[in-house]
Amino acid sequence: MDLIYDKTQVNPAKLHEELKVLLGDQFWGISTGQEPGKVRVHVDHALPTASQALIAPVVEAHDPLTLTAAQLAEADRAARLDALRKPWAVWTAADRENLLRLLAEQTGIITS
Numbered sequence: 249m250d251l252i253y254d255k256t257q258v259n260p261a262k263l264h265e266e267l268k269v270l271l272g273d274q275f276w277g278i279s280t281g282q283e284p285g286k287v288r289v290h291v292d293h294a295l296p297t298a299s300q301a302l303i304a305p306v307v308e309a310h311d312p313l314t315l316t317a318a319q320l321a322e323a324d325r326a327a328r329l330d331a332l333r334k335p336w337a338v339w340t341a342a343d344r345e346n347l348l349r350l351l352a353e354q355t356g357i358i359t360s
Contacts, residue, residue, distance in 0.1 A: 250289065251300065252287070253287050253308075255307055258280050258310065258312050259311075262311075262316050262319070263278055267303065270303070271299060273292075275290075325350065
C-alpha cells in the first residue's frame with residue numbers, strides 16, 4: 249500500500265531510516281520524484297490504521313538537512329580527501345599518514 253504525503257525537500261535515506269525505526273518490517277520504503285513535492289511511503293497493506301496515523305507527523309517533522317550515519321561518514325571522508333588536494337611538495341608527514349589511512353579504510357584493511 250502507498251501513502252502519499254506533501255513534502256518538497258527530503259533526504260530519502262534519512263527519512264527511510266526514520267520510518268523503518270517507527271514501523272519495522274511493515275515499512276517497505278519510500279519513493280520521491282514521481283510527483284513533485286510528494287513523498288510516497290510504501291507499507292504493508294496490513295499496517296494498522298493507528299500505525300498509519302504515526303507516519304504523517306514523522307514526514308512533516310523530517311529535516312532534509314539531517315544526515316544518516318553513512319552520509320556523515322562519507323562527508324567526513326570527502327572532507328579529509330579534499331584537505332589533501334594540494335601540491336605534493338607542500339605535503340607533510342601527517343598528510344601522507346592521512347592518505348594511507350583513507351586508502352586503508354577504502355580497501356577495508358582498517359575501519360574508521
